[in-house]
Amino acid sequence: MPEPREPVIALARFGFRHAGSDRPALADVTLKVRAGEYLGVFGATGAGATTLLTALDGVVPQLVRGDASGSITVLGRDPRTVPVADQARQVGLVFDDPSLVVTQASVADEVAFGLENLGVPRAEMDARIDAALRSVGLAGFEAREPATLSGGELQRLAIGCALAAGPSVLVLDEPSANLDPAGRRALYGVVRRLNREHGVTVVVADQDPTSIARDATRVVVLHEGRVAADGPPATVLGSPAALRRHGVRPTDAAAVLEALGVEAPVPTGVADVARRLAIRPGAEATPRPAAVAAMGALASARADRSDTVLDLRDVTFGYPGADRPAVAGVSLTASAGEVIGIVGANGSGKTTLGRLVNGLLRPQQGRVTVDGMDTAAHPVRSLAAHVASVFQDPAQQLFASTVADELALGPRALGLSEARIGERVRELARALELEALLARHPLRLGRAERKLVALGAVLAMRPRVLVLDEPTTGTDLRLASIIGARVCAAAGEGTALLIASHDMAFLGRVATRLVVMDAGRVVAEGPVHAVFGDVPLLALAGLEPPEATQVALAVSPRGPAPWPPVSVEEAVRVLRPAGPAGLERSEPAEDPAGLDAAPADGGSR
Amino acid sequence: MSLAASPFAYASGSSWLHRRSAVTKLAWLLAALAFSLVTFHPVPLLLVTTAAIALALSAGVGRRMGRAMRLLGPLAASVVVLQVAAPAVCSGGCIDVARMGPVTITAEALARGVAYIARLLAMESAAVVLLVTTRPADLFGALRRLHVPHPVALLLSTTMQLVPLLQRELAVVLDAQRARGMRASGVRALAPALLPVFVAAFERVGRLAIAMEARGYGASATRTSYRTDELGPADRALAVAGLAAAVGGVVAGALLWGSGSVPPLVVPPWAAVAIVGGAGLAFAGLIAAALAAAARA
Ligand SMILES: Nc1ncnc2c1ncn2[C@@H]1O[C@H](COP(=O)(O)OP(=O)(O)OP(=O)(O)O)[C@@H](O)[C@H]1O
Numbered sequence: 054m055p056e057p058r059e060p061v062i063a064l065a066r067f068g069f070r071h072a073g074s075d076r077p078a079l080a081d082v083t084l085k086v087r088a089g090e091y092l093g094v095f096g097a098t099g100a101g102a103t104t105l106l107t108a109l110d111g112v113v114p115q116l117v118r119g120d121a122s123g124s125i126t127v128l129g130r131d132p133r134t135v136p137v138a139d140q141a142r143q144v145g146l147v148f149d150d151p152s153l154v155v156t157q158a159s160v161a162d163e164v165a166f167g168l169e170n171l172g173v174p175r176a177e178m179d180a181r182i183d184a185a186l187r188s189v190g191l192a193g194f195e196a197r198e199p200a201t202l203s204g205g206e207l208q209r210l211a212i213g214c215a216l217a218a219g220p221s222v223l224v225l226d227e228p229s230a231n232l233d234p235a236g237r238r239a240l241y242g243v244v245r246r247l248n249r250e251h252g253v254t255v256v257v258a259d260q261d262p263t264s265i266a267r268d269a270t271r272v273v274v275l276h277e278g279r280v281a282a283d284g285p286p287a288t289v290l291g292s293p294a295a296l297r298r299h300g301v302r303p304t305d306a307a308a309v310l311e312a313l314g315v316e317a318p319v320p321t322g323v324a325d326v327a328r329r330l331a332i333r334p335g336a337e338a339t340p341r342p343a344a345v346a347a348m349g350a351l352a353s354a355r356a357d358r359s360d361t362v363l364d365l366r367d368v369t370f371g372y373p374g375a376d377r378p379a380v381a382g383v384s385l386t387a388s389a390g391e392v393i394g395i396v397g398a399n400g401s402g403k404t405t406l407g408r409l410v411n412g413l414l415r416p417q418q419g420r421v422t423v424d425g426m427d428t429a430a431h432p433v434r435s436l437a438a439h440v441a442s443v444f445q446d447p448a449q450q451l452f453a454s455t456v457a458d459e460l461a462l463g464p465r466a467l468g469l470s471e472a473r474i475g476e477r478v479r480e481l482a483r484a485l486e487l488e489a490l491l492a493r494h495p496l497r498l499g500r501a502e503r504k505l506v507a508l509g510a511v512l513a514m515r516p517r518v519l520v521l522d523e524p525t526t527g528t529d530l531r532l533a534s535i536i537g538a539r540v541c542a543a544a545g546e547g548t549a550l551l552i553a554s555h556d557m558a559f560l561g562r563v564a565t566r567l568v569v570m571d572a573g574r575v576v577a578e579g580p581v582h583a584v585f586g587d588v589p590l591l592a593l594a595g596l597e598p599p600e601a602t603q604v605a606l607a608v609s610p611r612g613p614a615p616w617p618p619v620s621v622e623e624a625v626r627v628l629r630p631a632g633p634a635g636l637e638r639s640e641p642a643e644d645p646a647g648l649d650a651a652p653a654d655g656g657s658r
Numbered sequence: 659m660s661l662a663a664s665p666f667a668y669a670s671g672s673s674w675l676h677r678r679s680a681v682t683k684l685a686w687l688l689a690a691l692a693f694s695l696v697t698f699h700p701v702p703l704l705l706v707t708t709a710a711i712a713l714a715l716s717a718g719v720g721r722r723m724g725r726a727m728r729l730l731g732p733l734a735a736s737v738v739v740l741q742v743a744a745p746a747v748c749s750g751g752c753i754d755v756a757r758m759g760p761v762t763i764t765a766e767a768l769a770r771g772v773a774y775i776a777r778l779l780a781m782e783s784a785a786v787v788l789l790v791t792t793r794p795a796d797l798f799g800a801l802r803r804l805h806v807p808h809p810v811a812l813l814l815s816t817t818m819q820l821v822p823l824l825q826r827e828l829a830v831v832l833d834a835q836r837a838r839g840m841r842a843s844g845v846r847a848l849a850p851a852l853l854p855v856f857v858a859a860f861e862r863v864g865r866l867a868i869a870m871e872a873r874g875y876g877a878s879a880t881r882t883s884y885r886t887d888e889l890g891p892a893d894r895a896l897a898v899a900g901l902a903a904a905v906g907g908v909v910a911g912a913l914l915w916g917s918g919s920v921p922p923l924v925v926p927p928w929a930a931v932a933i934v935g936g937a938g939l940a941f942a943g944l945i946a947a948a949l950a951a952a953a954r955a
């Protein structure tokens with residue numbers, strides 16, 4: 054690591070209030086970041102991370118209006134006075150919304166765009182574009198139209214664009230939100246290399262602390278616009294209880310250690326956790342069978358229902374001009390009350406599958422039947438009463454001028470009476486904790502809140518089949534648990550859910566069944582425990598199980614079926630040293646999936 | 659998903675025309691405009707249109723051009739309809755050539771209508787060739803090079819950049835509306851639904867513009883270009899030739915072809931009816947197509 058030099062970023066009592074908002078997004082932030090530091094920024098939704106990050110290149114307050122106070126200096130200049138476009142020469146900013154990167158006609162042009170703006174000579178461009186695209190895994194995508202990329206591919210492009218410009222300060226807002234596990238590793242690998250080898254100063258905000266915990270030299274936690282904690286990652290991220298108080302998700306590893314009462318947990322990865330667990334006094338080599346048996350309960354309780362509401366038969370779809378179908382020969386059925394997780398690397402066809410289910414795309418071969426209706430034979434609009442979806446990019450499906458109207462739109466289209474609409478809106482606003490936001494404009498909300506509103510809008514239609522595309526990207530602890538609870542409640546009411554997600558921890562908590570996709574095909578399917586337990590298979594598809602599962606597997610590769618545990622709660626329960634029966638649970642409130650359901654068999658492939 | 663690219667937006671490519679500097683292309687657009695505005699004579703107007711089409715074909719964007727002209731053609735046709743519907747003012751009496759129901763077609767009105775069509779097509783085809791083969795970002799660079807004030811250059815090129823993005827956003831939002839069970843189509847639905855759709859799309863486009871600035875768009879540094887060649891001797895010569903052509907066009911227009919006046923177009927009645935009827939049909943077709951597009955499920 055380079056010798057710490059003078060601060061490249063210095064904020065002193067910096068504050069910012071968005072125009073039209075009554076409470077500041079940032080207040081009294083004092084922060085110094087030295088050249089070559091790697092700063093992780095954490096905070097609940099709305100805690101001010103995005104405002105802080107976008108202030109570094111002057112977007113706040115130059116282009117996003119509001120009142121700024123205090124002082125801010127970046128690379129010796131006040132970003133409030135340097136034109137944003139000029140600041141871009143030094144500060145590379147990746148926004149939390151990857152679709153904002155789409156402005157050019159091809160992927161190569163998109164990367165070139167930033168280089169042209171900075172006046173990079175033409176002769177250097179090809180090499181830089183090449184290197185940037187390779188480092189984000191987009192080699193071969195040069196001629197693709199950015200508007201047709203998958204969510205994760207777009208995210209990679211946004212990062213590639215920033216990397217190509219070679220900034221001396223790299224600012225990343227939720228960069229891993231849409232990435233598959235392999236992509237996430239690769240991204241943080243690149244960032245680490247830039248930081249360690251090239252001395253690039255890094256500021257990154259991410260709801261997923263796993264990678265940052267390992268790489269950052271320093272971590273800041275924001276709480277309601279103020280700095281609530283500031284220190285080395287081991288100290289700040291090592292106290293899960295404190296993190297949760299600020300609405301920040303601890304790493305699974307730290308959470309497991311904490312729940313098992315291991316002192317001063319320093320989260321340095323799965324292997325380390327397993328080692329600590331193995332040497333802890335009273336450790337037990339094999340997990341307790343009774344605790345394991347309880348894990349399968351959820352899956353089998355749901356699988357009892359037999360009414361099929363969704364049936365895909367040998368479905369194939371290819372986009373015009375693509376060299377292989379995005380979805381190829383997929384067959385899948387879903388029963389009422391099932392929660393099916395769709396996992397797969399970026400571009401494996403998850404979103405396309407969802408669009409085939411809601412009728413926005415028609416299969417080129419095969420049949421999709423939703424609630425008894427062949428999607429090819431009905432207009433999307435009439436399918437909407439039966440199948441609803443939350444898109445990967447929630448901004449694309451919000452178009453009312455208030456959150457309340459947004460929630461009412463669907464029921465209104467279904468022709469419900471105003472009284473019943475009002476009732477549904479109130480009920481949902483309460484369940485999703487959106488009451489305070491009802492009068493706000495949906496598109497002025499943060500990305501994660503928009504996701505919640507979009508979810509509410511489709512839940513309001515009470516569909517038989519619900520397709521959720523990456524429902525938890527960028528969501529904090531609270532929002533993720535609200536979403537988890539709503540998913541389980543909807544399943545309890547008999548909705549079949551299809552959830553495409555890279556958030557393995559989330560799927561571990563809510564899914565009953567997993568479908569693994571690879572290059573458009575279903576390569577594996579089965580109960581959640583069985584699929585997450587098959588690490589080699591997941592690796593082939595560019596995936597890995599939740600961190601809690603990895604920890605449990607590292608402690609004990611084998612165990613009684615259904616092995617392994619797939620969530621922190623399950624891992625803690627089975628890894629806890631044997632003691633009196635009916636051990637108190639560590640986090641009873643955070644168990645939306647109802648893991649306490651009566652034990653039953655099932656859950657094996 | 660309806661993601662068809664806008665026919666007026668840049669079509670990526672690396673043809674010889676794509677690689678010409680935007681400065682050169684602007685000079686030639688200027689020449690085309692000079693030719694088309696200075697005269698109503700059919701020969702130069704046809705020449706400009708033909709040249710534009712030939713250029714488009716040579717750059718491999720003929721289809722794009724075709725799509726653009728299919729949209730603009732009917733619009734041009736409406737000029738004939740309007741000219742005929744509005745009685746022409748003729749010194750010394752108009753020459754009637756035909757009657758279509760209550761409407762009398764005069765040779766003067768017909769001539770003006772046809773002349774305007776020719777002029778519009780010439781200007782449109784030239785502009786479309788430029789738009790389709792020039793990246794908006796390069797246009798910004800060229801305008802700055804020509805010392806167009808920074809805000810004006812940025813506004814012009816950003817508008818070009820954002821119009822196709824707006825179109826794409828609209829398509830996406832309409833898709834989303836259908837998935838929510840709303841009538842995202844048909845005249846009945848469009849009235850109430852369209853306003854929020856536009857607001858949403860504009861909101862997104864505004865964010866896109868911010869993101870572009872954060873990537874350095876509009877920076878004070880001299881831009882380089884990925885797709886176009888350096889403004890080398892060949893490009894410079896071509897640009898100068900374009901300017902010369904513009905001047906030549908103005909002079910020739912004034913001296914050779916007569917600048918403003920249009921001689922009456924005396925044709926047999928059936929030809930007059932055919933011209934006006936055809937234009938009317940094209941115009942009606944445009945309206946029908948717009949309604950159908952809106953009603954497409
Ligand atoms: N409109 C389109 N035109 C052409 N190709 C497309 C289009 N949309 C998606 N694709 C391609 O189809 C494949 C599947 O895309 P899809 O969006 O379904 O992936 P995904 O599994 O949802 O990925 P992610 O995890 O990144 O969201 C990808 O290779 C993608 O590039």
Ligand SMILES: [Mg+2]
Nearest residue numbers: 203204404445
């Ligand atoms: Mg996707």
